[in-house]
Amino acid sequence: MTEHLDLPEIAWRRVSPRYIVVDLVGGLLFGLIVVGAGAVVAYFIGLAWLWAVVAAVAVVFVVAIALTPRRVRAIGYQLRDDDVLFRRGILYQRFVAVPYGRMQLVDINRGPLARALGLSELKFVTAAAATGVVIPGLAEADAEELRDRLVALAESRRAGL
Amino acid sequence: MTGFTDGEWHRLHPLTPLLRGGITFVAIAGFLLYNVRDILIDMAFGGRGGESEPLLWLYESEYFWLAVLALVVGLALVIVGYYLAWRMNTFRITDEVLEVRSGVLFRRNRKGRLDRIQGINIARPFFARLFGAARLEVNVAGQDANIKLDYLTSAAADELRRDILRLASGTRVAEAQARAEQEVLLGDDGQPLPRTAGVSHLIDQRVHELLAPELDPGLAPPESVVTMHMGRLIGSLLLSGFSVFVLALVAGIAWGVAATGSYLFLIGVLPALIGTSSFYITRFTRSLRYSIAGTPDGVRIGFGLLSTSNETLPPGRIHSIQVTQPLLWRPAGWWEIKVNRASTSSAKGAAGQANTTILPVGNLDDVRKVFALVLPDHVDDGSMALFERGLRSTGGADGFVNSPPRARWYLWFSRRRNGFAMLPGVVVLRQGAVWRQLTIVPQARMQSVAVSQGPVFRALRLASLRVHTVAGPISPSLSAVDSAEAVRFFREVADAAILSSSADTSHRWRSGEATA
Numbered sequence: 001m002t003e004h005l006d007l008p009e010i011a012w013r014r015v016s017p018r019y020i021v022v023d024l025v026g027g028l029l030f031g032l033i034v035v036g037a038g039a040v041v042a043y044f045i046g047l048a049w050l051w052a053v054v055a056a057v058a059v060v061f062v063v064a065i066a067l068t069p070r071r072v073r074a075i076g077y078q079l080r081d082d083d084v085l086f087r088r089g090i091l092y093q094r095f096v097a098v099p100y101g102r103m104q105l106v107d108i109n110r111g112p113l114a115r116a117l118g119l120s121e122l123k124f125v126t127a128a129a130a131t132g133v134v135i136p137g138l139a140e141a142d143a144e145e146l147r148d149r150l151v152a153l154a155e156s157r158r159a160g161l
Numbered sequence: 162m163t164g165f166t167d168g169e170w171h172r173l174h175p176l177t178p179l180l181r182g183g184i185t186f187v188a189i190a191g192f193l194l195y196n197v198r199d200i201l202i203d204m205a206f207g208g209r210g211g212e213s214e215p216l217l218w219l220y221e222s223e224y225f226w227l228a229v230l231a232l233v234v235g236l237a238l239v240i241v242g243y244y245l246a247w248r249m250n251t252f253r254i255t256d257e258v259l260e261v262r263s264g265v266l267f268r269r270n271r272k273g274r275l276d277r278i279q280g281i282n283i284a285r286p287f288f289a290r291l292f293g294a295a296r297l298e299v300n301v302a303g304q305d306a307n308i309k310l311d312y313l314t315s316a317a318a319d320e321l322r323r324d325i326l327r328l329a330s331g332t333r334v335a336e337a338q339a340r341a342e343q344e345v346l347l348g349d350d351g352q353p354l355p356r357t358a359g360v361s362h363l364i365d366q367r368v369h370e371l372l373a374p375e376l377d378p379g380l381a382p383p384e385s386v387v388t389m390h391m392g393r394l395i396g397s398l399l400l401s402g403f404s405v406f407v408l409a410l411v412a413g414i415a416w417g418v419a420a421t422g423s424y425l426f427l428i429g430v431l432p433a434l435i436g437t438s439s440f441y442i443t444r445f446t447r448s449l450r451y452s453i454a455g456t457p458d459g460v461r462i463g464f465g466l467l468s469t470s471n472e473t474l475p476p477g478r479i480h481s482i483q484v485t486q487p488l489l490w491r492p493a494g495w496w497e498i499k500v501n502r503a504s505t506s507s508a509k510g511a512a513g514q515a516n517t518t519i520l521p522v523g524n525l526d527d528v529r530k531v532f533a534l535v536l537p538d539h540v541d542d543g544s545m546a547l548f549e550r551g552l553r554s555t556g557g558a559d560g561f562v563n564s565p566p567r568a569r570w571y572l573w574f575s576r577r578r579n580g581f582a583m584l585p586g587v588v589v590l591r592q593g594a595v596w597r598q599l600t601i602v603p604q605a606r607m608q609s610v611a612v613s614q615g616p617v618f619r620a621l622r623l624a625s626l627r628v629h630t631v632a633g634p635i636s637p638s639l640s641a642v643d644s645a646e647a648v649r650f651f652r653e654v655a656d657a658a659i660l661s662s663s664a665d666t667s668h669r670w671r672s673g674e675a676t677a
Contacts, residue, residue: 005614005624005644007652082659091616097655098609101662127302127503128608128629130636157663 005093010085012076018117019137020072025113027068031061077135082157084124084150086133096133101157102126106147110140122146165317166324170251170262174312177250178243180289181311187288252310254321256328259299261308273308275329276669277301279504280459281322282472282516285315290469297321300504302631307504322473326458329475331669387520387527389451393495397522398441400489407437448521455534457671462519472516477667478502479535480630481602481637484528484552488595495522496552498531501633517634525549536601539586547582551591551599554578561591562650567621568641581626581639581650586661588628588654590639600637602628604654604661612651614644626650 038054070090078085083099107123114121114136120143124133138146165171179186242265250263260272282298289295295318296311313321398404410433417426446466453462459475480501490496498520520531532548533540540548550559556577557563563580564572572579575594582589588607590600607628614624618640624647627638642650 003622004619005612005648007648082663083655085655089613092613093615093619094611094613095651096609096611097651097658099655099659099662101659102608126608126629127631129632130611130627130629131609133609 004090005095007085007087007095010076010078012078012087015072015075015077015135015137016119016139017072019075019114019119020069021117022111022114022119022137023068023072024065026111027061027065031058031065035061072137075136079146079149079153084133086135096131098124098126098131098133099157100150100153103150103154106150106154108143108147120144124150165252165321166254166328168253168255170253172251173247173310174294174314175247176292176294177247177312180286180292180294254325254328259308259325261310271308273299273301273306275325276331278325278329278475279478279502280472280474281325282470283318283322284470285465285468287467290315290467295319299325302503304505323458326473326475329669330458330671387451387453387523387530389448389521391449393493393522393524394445394448396493397490397495398444400487400493402487402489403437403440405489444521451521453519453531453534455537459670460519460534464516470516474502475667476537476670477603477605477665478504479603480606480633481600481628481635482532482535483601483635483637484599486552486597490522491597494524496520496525496528497522498528499634500535501630501635503631525552528552536587536603539584539601539603544584544587547584547589548599548601551582551589552597555594556580561589562642562646564623564641565643568623570621571617571623571641576641579639579641581642583650583653583657586657588637588657590626590628590637592639600635602630602637604657605665605667606630607654607658607662610651610654610658612647614647618644624648628654 035054035058038050038057042050042054067090071088074090074093075088077087082101083097086096086098088094103124104127105125107125109121109123110119111121118140119136120138120140121134121136122138122143123135124131174180245265246263249265249268250261252259252261254260254275256275258272258274260270262268262270278299279302280300282300284296284298285294286296289312293315294312295315296309297313297318298310299308301307310318310321414426414430418424447464449466450469451462451464453460455461456473459473459478461471461473463469463471480503483499484496485499486496497518499517500519502517519535520527523531529545529549532545547560551561554561561580561582563578564576566576568579569576575592578591578594578597580591582591586604588602588604590602592598592600607630609629611627611629612624613627618624621641622644623641624644625638625640626642626647627636630637
């Protein structure tokens, strides 16, 4: 394996390890539903190769779930002077830089499980739909403090569209 | 100043209901007139036409006067309704906002900030043009976020657009007063056009407005206008991908008839013929009187032969620019230019599609002129030479950072033309060897930047770049770039985006000029 993309000068802030649980449970549920539905269809149709497809899908889910802790550890963000950097992914890596002045709004979302664990998800919305920056697994107090800070920063650096 | 920008409430053109109803009114009136005429003739000469005509039957029945009464009452209600709608539909323009109130039972009030304007469009449907009326549409960012003033008199719409743009540009009153001296006559009540001048004058004016070039030479510098040649327009239509499809269809039908000997295949011909000809006719009539020119308040683009539209995009409202060349256009050296913009205008573009095509077809020289108009701050000899290399170069060391040789497994033909370049203020992405394509993104308009890499690209030490802009026909991205170069691009563009947007003042594009 050759080297990953990296920005070595950035000290990334990581998300809470508790988020691993949220992601694991979510992945497990989704995997069970998909594999279960596939198994039901395969049972009633009764073709051998359909079972093979279901088994392959199940293997993919197992691998994805096994990699969850690493995937969560790969999520990082950093608030620089004028923009937010965000990264995620190991196999499929993605780095995004969003200037504060471009932020149109900041969302905080909490799922039921994340709420039980005291976690929040922060979402940045710009005028471009493709920006797609969502930081999951922030402690609730951190998320709210971060949101207020981002809104203040965005206000002070406001530009047109 | 027109009478409109005084901050008071004004009404629209008195013929607005008629114009909005448009051709429907004419059709209904014509139908009624036609039937009534028969009855009148019958009454006069005592003859008997077709006995089955419903109006005739009604005329002879005992309910006739009741029907006439219902008609009159209905008509009166409609007229009163339209009159009320017209009366309740008012607008005002202050230094900061444009505000429109409308609706009789359900009131609606829409207010738009002038410094958020993304473009102003003046549309003149054919029917409205006959009456010298025009529809003014102010576009702000977002879906269904347009403020429409339909209808105004044609001259008033032009004046109003200029005044709104002047207010939006941040210039102050001193210049406005200097301009006011060269104004045409306008009534105090905001209903312009001196009607005292008589009918012949009025007809002269209509004829003049119908025949006049879309761009008033007094309002736009004529030397920058790209002219649309009819030969080139027809050629570009014939050489479009759609024509290839039509030819394939014709060949298929001919083969079907020849092979089976039955003419059953010809059944499909008529609808296909109607569809294709309407496609060609729409494109042709939209683009024939295409025009583009620079004004102090932005780029003005006009389309349309019978129904015209004419749009002004203020500076800094263009979020990215893409020049493309289909393979069939290459021998002729033609290009098409599209843009991404934050607003959606209801006016249609060259092919009846969203109004994002700013050059339907043009040669390299036209492309240069359009670049100079839409990127006034970023075009000089050096950057123009780079853009031209981006369009025509076959690749290699031409100022672009192109994909490395190991990318040929992914990009079979275009590897040497797949690259990016960074100039002060803009990012340039080039792609495609068969379908050539050049994308320019002003850094001050970028929303964010991303670099990504999947397992295949990682093995090849390649990465993908994406610059995020507002939604539109263009999504600026580049794949299979050397991964070290991609990281460098990401760093530099992220920094440049911040610098450019903090230095950008285009939302008040003329605020630096006027100090009064």
